Amino acid sequence: MRNIKVNGDRLWQSLMEMAKIGATEKGGVCRLALTDEDKAARDLYVEWCEAAGCTVRVDEMGNIFARRPGKDDSLPPICTGSHIDSQPTGGKYDGIFGVLAGLEVVRTLNDLNYETNAPIEISAWTNEEGSRFAPAMVGSGVFCGEFSLAEGLAGEDREGNTIGAELKRIGYDGDMKCAPRPLGAFFEAHIEQGPILEAEQKTIGVVQGVQGIRWYEIEVTGMDAHAGTTPMERRKDAMVGVARMVGEAHRIGEAAMPDGRTTIGYMEVSPNSTNVIPGKVFFRADIRHPDAGLLDGMENEYRAACEKIAGDLGLGLEFKRIWYSEPVIFDAACVGAVQDAADALGLANRPITSGAGHDAVYVSRIAPTAMIFIPCADGISHNETEEATPADLAAGCDVLLNAMVARANE
Amino acid sequence: MRNIKVNGDRLWQSLMEMAKIGATEKGGVCRLALTDEDKAARDLYVEWCEAAGCTVRVDEMGNIFARRPGKDDSLPPICTGSHIDSQPTGGKYDGIFGVLAGLEVVRTLNDLNYETNAPIEISAWTNEEGSRFAPAMVGSGVFCGEFSLAEGLAGEDREGNTIGAELKRIGYDGDMKCAPRPLGAFFEAHIEQGPILEAEQKTIGVVQGVQGIRWYEIEVTGMDAHAGTTPMERRKDAMVGVARMVGEAHRIGEAAMPDGRTTIGYMEVSPNSTNVIPGKVFFRADIRHPDAGLLDGMENEYRAACEKIAGDLGLGLEFKRIWYSEPVIFDAACVGAVQDAADALGLANRPITSGAGHDAVYVSRIAPTAMIFIPCADGISHNETEEATPADLAAGCDVLLNAMVARANE
Numbered sequence: 060m061r062n063i064k065v066n067g068d069r070l071w072q073s074l075m076e077m078a079k080i081g082a083t084e085k086g087g088v089c090r091l092a093l094t095d096e097d098k099a100a101r102d103l104y105v106e107w108c109e110a111a112g113c114t115v116r117v118d119e120m121g122n123i124f125a126r127r128p129g130k131d132d133s134l135p136p137i138c139t140g141s142h143i144d145s146q147p148t149g150g151k152y153d154g155i156f157g158v159l160a161g162l163e164v165v166r167t168l169n170d171l172n173y174e175t176n177a178p179i180e181i182s183a184w185t186n187e188e189g190s191r192f193a194p195a196m197v198g199s200g201v202f203c204g205e206f207s208l209a210e211g212l213a214g215e216d217r218e219g220n221t222i223g224a225e226l227k228r229i230g231y232d233g234d235m236k237c238a239p240r241p242l243g244a245f246f247e248a249h250i251e252q253g254p255i256l257e258a259e260q261k262t263i264g265v266v267q268g269v270q271g272i273r274w275y276e277i278e279v280t281g282m283d284a285h286a287g288t289t290p291m292e293r294r295k296d297a298m299v300g301v302a303r304m305v306g307e308a309h310r311i312g313e314a315a316m317p318d319g320r321t322t323i324g325y326m327e328v329s330p331n332s333t334n335v336i337p338g339k340v341f342f343r344a345d346i347r348h349p350d351a352g353l354l355d356g357m358e359n360e361y362r363a364a365c366e367k368i369a370g371d372l373g374l375g376l377e378f379k380r381i382w383y384s385e386p387v388i389f390d391a392a393c394v395g396a397v398q399d400a401a402d403a404l405g406l407a408n409r410p411i412t413s414g415a416g417h418d419a420v421y422v423s424r425i426a427p428t429a430m431i432f433i434p435c436a437d438g439i440s441h442n443e444t445e446e447a448t449p450a451d452l453a454a455g456c457d458v459l460l461n462a463m464v465a466r467a468n469e
Numbered sequence: 470m471r472n473i474k475v476n477g478d479r480l481w482q483s484l485m486e487m488a489k490i491g492a493t494e495k496g497g498v499c500r501l502a503l504t505d506e507d508k509a510a511r512d513l514y515v516e517w518c519e520a521a522g523c524t525v526r527v528d529e530m531g532n533i534f535a536r537r538p539g540k541d542d543s544l545p546p547i548c549t550g551s552h553i554d555s556q557p558t559g560g561k562y563d564g565i566f567g568v569l570a571g572l573e574v575v576r577t578l579n580d581l582n583y584e585t586n587a588p589i590e591i592s593a594w595t596n597e598e599g600s601r602f603a604p605a606m607v608g609s610g611v612f613c614g615e616f617s618l619a620e621g622l623a624g625e626d627r628e629g630n631t632i633g634a635e636l637k638r639i640g641y642d643g644d645m646k647c648a649p650r651p652l653g654a655f656f657e658a659h660i661e662q663g664p665i666l667e668a669e670q671k672t673i674g675v676v677q678g679v680q681g682i683r684w685y686e687i688e689v690t691g692m693d694a695h696a697g698t699t700p701m702e703r704r705k706d707a708m709v710g711v712a713r714m715v716g717e718a719h720r721i722g723e724a725a726m727p728d729g730r731t732t733i734g735y736m737e738v739s740p741n742s743t744n745v746i747p748g749k750v751f752f753r754a755d756i757r758h759p760d761a762g763l764l765d766g767m768e769n770e771y772r773a774a775c776e777k778i779a780g781d782l783g784l785g786l787e788f789k790r791i792w793y794s795e796p797v798i799f800d801a802a803c804v805g806a807v808q809d810a811a812d813a814l815g816l817a818n819r820p821i822t823s824g825a826g827h828d829a830v831y832v833s834r835i836a837p838t839a840m841i842f843i844p845c846a847d848g849i850s851h852n853e854t855e856e857a858t859p860a861d862l863a864a865g866c867d868v869l870l871n872a873m874v875a876r877a878n879e
Binding site for chain 2: 252254255258270272274284286288289292293296298302303305306315316319320321322324325326328331332333335336337343347415439441
């Protein structure tokens with residue numbers, strides 16, 4: 060069976076119904092992990108899954124698995140899913156689209172009375188956003204062995220409530236083991252959260268992988284001094300050095316276009332007073348590239364550039380890499396299934412690399428994995444104004460449906 | 470009478486005795502305006518002045534005038550002075566040196582039984598620092614007509630206490646009118662608060678004037694976006710623009726060496742998150758030059774540079790001048806009296822421009838004025854580690870004595 064299509068209206072209705080839970084005045088959603096809003100959304104989702112004939116199980120991390128049996132139910136399931144939780148000022152599509160797209164696949168297969176060979180599973184992963192509890196992607200992380208169960212349950216919010224206690228409170232402390240098990244494949248549908256598809260008028264991004272991300276903490280020290288009484292030639296101005304370091308980061312990012320990215324988003328100036336030459340500036344650099352070797356090269360070049368600037372200006376420099384998320388290259392067969400489905404459906408598409416982390420990053424360690432992106436307005440996400448069109452959402456779901464069916468029947 | 474000298478030991482003892490009032494653990498002074506510490510210091514100073522035979526009067530702003538009569542007491546007095554209040558973590562010399570140097574001049578003239586032709590006056594101006602009550606230099610400002618008396622008395626600290634109420638509380642709400650009256654001259658002795666004299670091994674800075682100061686508030690707007698999902702070529706990164714603007718400010722300051730100065734000391738990055746391209750950066754620029762015309766040129770060049778950068782990068786720019794303190798050129802005859810005294814005493818000296826504001830700025834509007842600088846260690850001031858040597862303090866006081874005597878006998 061090829062080029063089957065989901066019911067786009069039903070998908071849209073489900074998204075809009077779900078967006079009422081935790082709805083904000085500005086049209087977004089605030090559904091922090093394991094709050095009453097998260098519970099209400101989980102309850103509604105479970106109700107819908109059961110109404111669609113799925114068997115629903117919850118694991119020790121509160122991850123929800125809804126299963127539609129296959130002809131051969133002993134085969135590893137073909138899976139999809141994403142997350143139900145949101146940022147504090149989140150949108151109506153980030154995460155929840157990937158969950159409800161899975162449900163729409165099941166509903167469509169039901170409409171068609173179509174039985175896949177392997178079973179179909181939808182997973183809703185706990186605390187993907189990491190906004191209430193750090194770290195992010197902890198539900199899929201424990202499932203895939205990145206964190207121990209104890210680590211996962213111990214995560215605390217600012218009031219000291221743990222994930223474990225909050226799962227119990229909302230009734231999602233399941234008894235299914237949270238541990239790797241054989242999955243036939245995992246597909247995650249998601250909004251792009253970037254501007255590329257919209258700008259190029261592509262409906263589908265065939266995600267090849269996730270870029271590597273490195274974070275650096277950089278502290279530059281000069282000497283605090285009076286802006287009026289200290290001549291230019293006697294200054295050790297940390298701000299002047301950091302300004303050059305921002306420029307070098309940008310230059311290195313531009314030299315690595317189109318795939319490389321460099322950003323200085325966080326800065327603290329000390330003492331931060333109009334008439335005091337800054338004696339210290341602390342900033343963080345975010346450097347990304349899908350190729351680990353090229354990322355190494357960017358890091359080395361940036362470190363050398365910062366050292367040269369500090370040396371030229373007589374400034375102290377502390378340059379520390381504080382985080383590395385390695386690049387992920389998705390499974391060629393799964394990526395191919397997404398590509399084939401998009402092509403067969405006649406949808407404008409392009410290969411794309413995910414700039415953000417997703418549950419699929421962890422799942423890719425234990426199962427063949429791929430992702431499907433659809434455009435979002437102006438590339439805006441993690442924002443109440445996040446928007447996607449019903450047509451694009453339906454198209455992404457169509458690709459998911461056909462890729463999963465193809466894989467389930469292999 | 471030429472090349473007379475003060476008693477440097479007595480000056481040092483007085484400074485050290487005074488530094489006990491409000492002494493901090495790190496060797497500095499916390500003597501905020503009109504606190505109990507300021508009152509205790511004022512009381513001790515008044516006691517010393519009266520013991521030295523001066524007539525002490527207090528005006529409506531709490532400014533204290535101590536007068537030693539002249540042969541012709543109808544002549545306008547030859548004046549000196551500075552302030553008794555300090556920064557919260559201030560040093561032992563900023564301000565109080567100029568007051569106690571005046572007292573040492575009187576004591577030395579007493580030792581010599583020397584009667585000047587015109588009377589001698591020492592003024593201790595209220596709230597020079599502006600740390601407890603804004604604005605700074607308010608006592609001399611009201612005296613010289615910059616502020617009305619009502620404005621001066623209305624100044625509030627963070628608890629809502631006014632200068633007027635606090636003057637009454639500590640018993641320094643004098644009945645002498647706070648208004649301009651004829652002064653024969655005004656000399657203010659002060660530590661440099663900068664590194665030049667120490668670096669060039671000069672004992673005396675013959676202050677030519679005070680540089681003009683302009684402050685700007687500059688807001689650069691781009692577009693907040695995800696550091697991972699937004700390609701370099703689709704960014705509107707306010708940080709990248711501001712980094713270039715910092716570089717241009719520095720370049721313009723260096724081009725205006727040795728007198729020009731440019732500083733970016735204050736910056737706010739928004740949203741200031743490691744993985745968000747900054748959509749807004751707000752900063753303040755401080756641009757100084759002793760020559761008003763050249764300061765105009767620096768401003769015009771900087772504004773044009775910021776506009777070009779914003780234009781090149783597609784960023785929004787708001788560029789506002791928020792403050793201008795005009796350059797002051799001190800009275801040639803008074804500066805000459807300082808120069809002559811330093812030369813005649815054989816003290817290594819150089820012309821210098823004050824980078825900071827002082828009471829002498831306001832006084833220069835109503836009387837012929839000059840200042841005398843002495844070195845301070847590493848140029849550090851407004852800091853508990855502020856240091857000056859007994860020899861330099863005595864030398865500065867010697868110059869003050871000889872300049873005042875010369876002027877008083879003209």
